[in-house]
Amino acid sequence: MFSGMPEPLYAASPSRLLAWLDCPRRYRMQYLDVPRPVPRPQRAHTSLGIATHNALRDWWDLPDGRRTPAGGGRLVEDAWIDVGFRDAAQSRTWRDRTRQHVTAYLERVDPWRVPRGIERTVAMVTGPLRLTGRVDRLDDRDGELVVVDYKTSRRPPTEEDARTSLPLALYAASVWKMFRRPTFRVELHHVPTGAIVGHTHTPESIARKVDEAQSIARDARAADAEYATQGRASDRFPPRPSALCAWCDFRAHCPEGQATGPEKSGWAALEETAP
Ligand code: SF4
Structure with missing residues (x-):
């Protein structure tokens, strides 16, 4: 970069931002390393x-x-x-x-009420971040746009999950910008149980989430820049061992993660789901 040039935007999905927060080592292996370490087979x-x-x-x-x-x-x-x-x-x-x-x-979805978007790609530029993502379903309910995310996980999500979800808030902000319509309502639809939980944001709570995403993007962009010059020698990508290591797709390449305990089988999440 030449002096005076603006810093490049950091292009990321919500998943990439969360990967950086969860574990910088996994982030590096998933998004930066070339050749990319071979991840474990799909679960x-x-x-x-x-x-x-x-x-x-x-x-x-x-x-x-x-x-x-x-x-x-x-x-x-x-x-x-x-x-x-x-x-x-x-x-x-x-x-x-x-x-x-x-x-x-x-049974509870009206087939005649066609959504405004289905797996709709959304994008926005905010501060240092060029965000792209995909909304499972975008409903138009009597003029109100609602972001719907399907869940198939073990436990049904809670309203707290909907309220604190960074991806959902960023989708709402992106939809707001793209459609030029304030979008506050976000919902998680748990398909196995049919449970629906949601949260209605305010302009302030959306802004706080966007600020949070910008902050993550600044950190990750600085780490990416260091990786470009130092590669794997950079110390910005420490492993962050946690319970997630049992599920990590890259633990075969991570001694610290392996030390946390045994890996979960490919079907472990289903067995824990079974009634
Ligand atoms: S095994 Fe754990 S510490 Fe290692 S990369 Fe994966 S999440 Fe990070």
């Missing part, structure tokens, strides 16, 4: 999550007469990803269970 709950999201996306493309709860359930079968499960029987069990969950969830 079963990730396969389940992708299949669920894809089915709920494709449901809106079905012709009117087939956009039914049962039609959504059939889409789960089409979208199923048979990766990460203990064996074929476990995969079949979870495919059938997920089909039931999606079917039950869609």
